[in-house]
Each structure stands twice: as C-alpha cells, then as structure tokens.
Amino acid sequence: MKRSILFVDDEKQILNSLRRVFMGKDYNLYFALSGEEALEILDSKSVDLIISDMRMPNMDGIKLLSIVKDKYPKVIRMILSGYSDEKQALGVFENNLAISYILKPWDNEKLLEIVDSIFKSEYIAINEDLVQILNDIEKLPLSMKIYNELCGMINEDENIDNISRVIEEDPTLTLKILSIVNSAFYALKTGSIKQALNYLGLDNIKNLVFLSCFIDKGKSKFSRELDILWNHLVTTNNLIIKIYKEILEKKLDEEFSTVGLLHDLGKIVIITAYDTKLGKVPSFDDRISISPEKEKQIFKNSHEEIGAYILSRSGMPEYVIEAALFHHDPLNEKVKYKELLMALHLADYCSWRLIYEEYHIELNEEVLKLLNISKDQVEDLIKNYKK
Secondary structure, three states: OOEEEEEEOOOHHHHHHHHHHHOOOOEEEEEEOOHHHHHHHHHHOOOOEEEEOOOOOOOOHHHHHHHHHHHOOOOEEEEEEOOOOHHHHHHHHHOOOOOEEEEOOOOHHHHHHHHHHHHHOOOOOOOHHHHHHHHOHHHOOEOHHHHHHHHHHHHOOOOHHHHHHHHOOOHHHHHHHHHHHOOOOOOOOOOOHHHHHHHHOHHHHHHHHHHHOOOEHHHOOOHHHHHHHHHHHHHHHHHHHHHHHHHOOOOOOHHHOOHHHHOOHHHHHHHHHHHHHHOOOOOHHHHHHOOHHHHHHHHOOOHHHHHHHHHHHOOOOHHHHHHHHHOOOOOOOOOOOHHHHHHHHHHHHHHHHHHOOOOOOOOOHHHHHHHOOOHHHHHHHHHHHOO
16 A cells, blocks of 8 residues: 655745655655645545644644644654754654654655655554554653763763763663654664764753653652563663673674663553553553563554564664564564574573563573573573672
8 A cells, every 4th residue: 555645845846846756656645835734634635654844834843743743643753844953853852743854955865765764664553552652652751860860970071981871771761862863863873872972962961851851750650560671671781781792702882782771662661551451450460571462462562563663663773673573583584683683582581580580481592502502601691690
C-alpha cells in the first residue's frame, strides 16, 4: 500500500519544489498552504507523514504539529524550516513534536533518503491501542536526583566524562538526549552521550533535564518496579563493557556505549501502562516478569517491538533499534550487528540473574559457541560482578 505524505508551507514555490523532488516516487502526495488547510486534509485523507514549515501566519508549525500529535498520533511528524533557531528546535524535541528538523535550503537526495528510511523501517507498525501511550513518550519517569547532581557538576566545571556517566545512569534521560542529537537538525548519528554533550552543550543539557524532571519516578506508584528496571539496564550496560574487555578482549566502540541502557525501553511502557490495559493493578511479579505470551495477549505487541518502535520514532541509529528488537533473538537473520547483539543477549541474561532472578530469560547457547565463551565463564562473570 502506498504511503502518504502531507507537505505544509505558506509559500507556493516551496510546495512546487517539493512536488518536483517527490514526483515519480511511490508516494501519495498532499499539499497545504496553511495549518488550517492541513487539518482539513487530515480529516478526510489517510496520511502517514506530515512535513511542515515552522513559521506560518495564523497557525505556526508548533501549533499545527501539537494538534496533529494529539488528534492524529499515528502520523509521523517532521519539520522543514528556513530558520535555524536552536532554542526552538530544542522545544520541538522536548515536547516530542517531530522526529526530524530539516533546514532549508534542503538537499534533495538527503530529504528523499530520510523519508525513504522512515517508511522502509520495519519497526513502525504498532497496535492502535498503544499509540497514544507511546505518543506521550516525554512523560516517562525520570529521577530528580540526576538533575540536582548534574547541576552541581556543571556549576563546578566538572569533567565531561564524569557528567556523561551521571546522565547514563538514567535510561529515559539518555533516550531524550540521544533523540535530539540524532535528529536531522543536528545531523549526528550516535549512541554516545559524550558526543551528544559536545554537540548540545552543557547549558542545553541542563535545561533539557530540568524540563524532563517534572515527573519523578519517586512519585510513581510503580517506583519499586522502575528501580529494578533502572538497575537492570545500567547493569546490562556495564556487563557489555566487561564482556568485550575481559572475555572478548576487545574495546567496545564508543558509539555503542549506551546500547545496554536502551534495550529494554519497552518494559518501561509495559510496567507503567499495565494496569490501564488490564483494568486492575497486577501483582508486582507480573509487572516485572510478564511473559512474552502475556505481553502479546494484553498489549498486542512485545516489549521488544514497543521499544524498537519508540527508538525508531526518536531517530535512533539502526544498532540501537536492533538492540531493542532482537536482544532475545540475536541470531535473527535480520540482525546486522551480530557480535554486539550476542554480547547484549549474554549481558541481559546475566543482569537479570543479578538484579531479579525470579525473571527467567533463556540464554541461547549458540551465542556462547559463536563468542567462544564457556558456561563457567558466564558464571564467573556473574559471581565477579557481585564483588
């Protein structure tokens, strides 16, 4: 089925240029000269992607995309603007209004590549019932403790390596920061918080953390479960580094340094939305160790699919999306970063053994053979990490 794109700009020549760029491509194209006209099209047509100008009379791009986000949450949102206002761009990403911020004049081939990559992604499909929950991704829990610590470090001109480590303690904050630097506005594809800090600057990071901290996981009725999940994600990330350094005797590339933090992102959604979907609050063990079969039964999607969807909509690099989707199936034929995914699979298994052993996940023994790792080495990895 053809995908549909809606272009919104108050200048006819811009829309004509875009029409020429996408002419002959396998898309249904719609064009609107105002936000009001765009909403009329959305009311009557099926649209998969909206690409809007930012500065328009009567209804600007921020207002339009805010309405689209609330009323048409499955429509993917992008910005094509002639104004490189960094503060405005940060506002767009902080409020999850767009996955990309592209500047005019644009590069035709680059624009086509970005749009094609969105629609080629196999991670976009998600059950209708979850769309609104996932559309509010910026409301995921975040610890105020990190904000206070970060402010103190910035005020004291702390080393950027140390600041990076503090941010990486919180997977939700990590996702937010990486989402911004991986957007087309900053033109960077990285999984490294250190690189992200160098791009955004510490003042922007500080403001971003502050805005994110209005929701504190300490106030959540699921704070115990989220604490366990935070510990699992951080431990998994640490274990990947140990596996590469001590067992594989390799250095993990810096760009892969946060893969472990984001791989179980879908579980955050499931933990916080479980009772909403079920109509009652399930037991603690059910929320933490819900089986894949029960995930599918209740949510119609697994936590792997949910995490991959969020990460793909946030513009994450392919290896980060793979980590979310295939950490329980690292030998899947679709996996490109097989060694990384195998190390993640092993780290994920060991981490749950350390953090919450009641949650049993299967270790693929073929992974051990391919990495040339014995079961004794796995047990030593777990035992020595506890020390």
